[in-house]
Amino acid sequence: MKKNTFLILTIVALITAMAISCKKTPAPTAEIFASIDGYTVTFNPTVTDVSSYAWNFGDGETSTEVKPEHTYAVSGTYTVTLVVKGEGGEATATKDITIAASLLEMLTGGESAASGKTWVLDRSYTVGDGGGPVMNAPYALAVPSAENVLDIFGLGDEYDNEFTFVYDGHYSVNSKNGNVLAAAVYGSATLTVIPESIAWTVGLCAASWDAPASATWTINTTDLVIDAVTDPNDTNVPPATETVTITGKTWISITSEASQSFFGIKDFPSTTRFIIDEITPDKMRVTLLVCAYSDNGGDPMYNMMPSNMFHLTYIKK
Numbered sequence: 528m529k530k531n532t533f534l535i536l537t538i539v540a541l542i543t544a545m546a547i548s549c550k551k552t553p554a555p556t557a558e559i560f561a562s563i564d565g566y567t568v569t570f571n572p573t574v575t576d577v578s579s580y581a582w583n584f585g586d587g588e589t590s591t592e593v594k595p596e597h598t599y600a601v602s603g604t605y606t607v608t609l610v611v612k613g614e615g616g617e618a619t620a621t622k623d624i625t626i627a628a629s630l631l632e633m634l635t636g637g638e639s640a641a642s643g644k645t646w647v648l649d650r651s652y653t654v655g656d657g658g659g660p661v662m663n664a665p666y667a668l669a670v671p672s673a674e675n676v677l678d679i680f681g682l683g684d685e686y687d688n689e690f691t692f693v694y695d696g697h698y699s700v701n702s703k704n705g706n707v708l709a710a711a712v713y714g715s716a717t718l719t720v721i722p723e724s725i726a727w728t729v730g731l732c733a734a735s736w737d738a739p740a741s742a743t744w745t746i747n748t749t750d751l752v753i754d755a756v757t758d759p760n761d762t763n764v765p766p767a768t769e770t771v772t773i774t775g776k777t778w779i780s781i782t783s784e785a786s787q788s789f790f791g792i793k794d795f796p797s798t799t800r801f802i803i804d805e806i807t808p809d810k811m812r813v814t815l816l817v818c819a820y821s822d823n824g825g826d827p828m829y830n831m832m833p834s835n836m837f838h839l840t841y842i843k844k
Contacts, residue, residue: 552576555613559622566626567598570607577611585624601637602628630777631746633806635694643693645701646811646841648686648708648791650675653812653840655804658729661755661771661816661833670729672839680726682708685733689844690790698744698781700788702736709734709793712821712830730759730819730835736793742783751778751800759819759834766820766829778802791815791839795831804838811841 555576562569570582571594582590584597585605599605604625611618631637636644656672677683685708689701700707706721714720714734724733751773756766779801781788786796795818802814816833 552615553613554615555611555618557609557611557618557620559607559609559620561607561622561624563624563626565629566600566602567596568624568626569596570594570609572609572611572620574611576613576615578614579612581610581612583608583610599626601639602626602632628808630803630806631694633808634746634779634803634811635692638694640694643691643697645689645691645844647689647844648677649810649840649842650686651840652676655812656838656840658817658835658837660758661753661836662757662769663836676729677708677731680729680731682724682726682731682733690841692744696743696745698742698783698788700736700738700742700790702738705735706733707736707789707793708732708791709736710795710798710817710819712818713794715821716827716830730817731792734793737787739783739785739787742781742788745780745782747778747780747800750774751776751802753816754797754832756820756829756832756834761820764822765826766822768829768832773802776802776804791841792817792837794818797831797833809843812838813841814838 553576555574557572557574557577560571560573580591580593582595585607586599588597604623607622607624609620634644652672652674657670659670673679677686684704687703688707689703691699709732711725711727711730711732714732719734721733721735726732753771755769755771757769758767761767781790781799786799789799790801792815798816798818800816803811804814805812815837817835817837818831818833819835820829822829
């Protein structure tokens with residue numbers, strides 16, 4: 528009887544051992560979760576039965592950390608892959624991460640664009656293009672623009688003016704033909720106007736221009752404060768003026784020797800600032816300050832105060 532009992536216990540023990548040895552080790556699982564802050568992504572995966580991690584961020588960079596943080600150089604959609612391993616094998620999870628382009632990248636092409644990004648005035652008409660007094664800021668549209676508007680006023684050659692912004696802050700203007708689009712009051716006052724090019728109807732002309740040795744640009748998000756002539760057609764001497772404060776706008780300031788550099792329309796130093804109203808990687812709508820008050824017998828200070836705003840569209844070259 529004892530022998531039978533021992534035999535039964537032995538068989539039970541063997542069966543139990545076999546059952547334990549045959550029990551399947553769970554396979555690892557993984558799911559990717561991420562939070563995005565600008566160009567930086569923090570990954571926080573949910574996993575089970577995992578002992579190692581191998582991340583591929585989709586831009587050539589990798590990591591073996593559990594919860595890595597990764598910063599992308601440029602915008603775009605990246606497929607992130609996580610391969611996890613454990614005693615039960617391995618598993619793979621993927622997730623598409625979309626990085627939106629910042630204003631800095633859209634303006635300059637980003638850090639990888641060594642030569643920057645070049646913009647030119649768009650020949651086509653975009654709703655909202657035109658001009659009006661600074662006093663109606665920030666949407667000072669009184670007179671709408673038109674398609675090929677510079678051609679209408681004999682200034683079509685100035686569509687080739689090129690404006691290049693570089694990620695590191697450098698800035699340059701290429702006038703191509705030696706002349707630039709300028710404010711008519713500025714061209715007349717500085718004697719740089721090209722004869723027969725003045726279009727007083729729109730307050731523009733072609734003017735000769737010498738590029739400065741260097742120039743820089745800066746993004747600003749503070750209030751834009753403008754000391755403006757309230758009415759460019761004011762016949763009083765001196766004209767009425769007012770300080771206009773524009774809030775909630777991103778604007779660019781251009782700095783160069785003697786304020787010689789500019790964006791869009793060459794004018795007095797008070798206009799070396801412009802507002803970016805909208806921007807995509809291929810198109811930029813801006814608001815330019817223009818000096819249009821003219822009084823040859825008065826204090827020239829007032830000629831150099833902005834009175835108008837031009838809303839124009841520039842496209843990537």
